[in-house]
Amino acid sequence: MRWVEKGKSSWSIGVILNVSYNTVNFHIKNAMRKLETSTRTQCVVKARRLRLIWTAVRGGANKAVNCWRNAYTAIREALILETWRASRWLPT
Structure with a gap:
C-alpha cells in the first residue's frame, strides 16, 4: 500500500x-x-x-529497504503457498 x-x-x-x-x-x-x-x-x-x-523515521533508508525486503519476501511466500495449495487441491 x-x-x-x-x-x-x-x-x-x-x-x-x-x-x-x-x-x-x-x-x-x-x-x-x-x-x-x-x-x-x-x-x-x-x-x-x-x-x-x-513511515520509517529512525534508521534511515537502510531500515526502510529492509522493511520492503521483508514485505516482498512475505508476499512471495504467500504466493508460493497459494500456488502450492491450488496445485494440490488442498483446503485453505
Missing part, C-alpha cells in the same frame, strides 16, 4: 516486486475489501489511520 500511496501504478509495483499486474491488483483489491473501502485512495487513508502503513 505504500507504493500505492506514493502514486505508483499496479504495473510499476509489479515490476518492482517481479510479479504480474494482475497479482498486484488482486492483493490491492483484497486490502480494499478487508478495509471496506471502494477506492485505492480510501484504502491508503484507512490503512494509514489504522497504522497499517508506517
Whole structure:
C-alpha cells in the first residue's frame, strides 16, 4: 500500500516486486475489501489511520529497504503457498 500511496501504478509495483499486474491488483483489491473501502485512495487513508502503513523515521533508508525486503519476501511466500495449495487441491 505504500507504493500505492506514493502514486505508483499496479504495473510499476509489479515490476518492482517481479510479479504480474494482475497479482498486484488482486492483493490491492483484497486490502480494499478487508478495509471496506471502494477506492485505492480510501484504502491508503484507512490503512494509514489504522497504522497499517508506517513511515520509517529512525534508521534511515537502510531500515526502510529492509522493511520492503521483508514485505516482498512475505508476499512471495504467500504466493508460493497459494500456488502450492491450488496445485494440490488442498483446503485453505
